[in-house]
Amino acid sequence: MTKLLEWISVTSAVLAVWYSLVGGYVKHKFIEDNMNLILFSPIIFVVLFGLYAVTVVLYRTFTFNDCKDEAEKLMAEIEEAKKDLQDKGLRW
Incomplete structure (x- = not known):
């Protein structure tokens, strides 16, 4: 795997997790309390x-x-x- 593909895959995985937290797909009290930080x-x-x-x-x-x-x-x-x-x- 080239370095570009490594960067793209890690970035897309991190953005997918971030988007799921911001979009409200994951519900948890900790996430709701720290939404500004997220x-x-x-x-x-x-x-x-x-x-x-x-x-x-x-x-x-x-x-x-x-x-x-x-x-x-x-x-x-x-x-x-x-x-x-x-x-x-x-x-x-």
């Missing part, structure tokens, strides 16, 4: 998902590894390639 739950979930996404992006940005040794090796390879190209007659 009505706004999709908005709450979107906001929470946005906060989670921002947190993950910021965490991974701040903990990104700097590879100083690899950068020095790459710069050395670039200088070596420039010398090799100059020896072969390329001028810039």
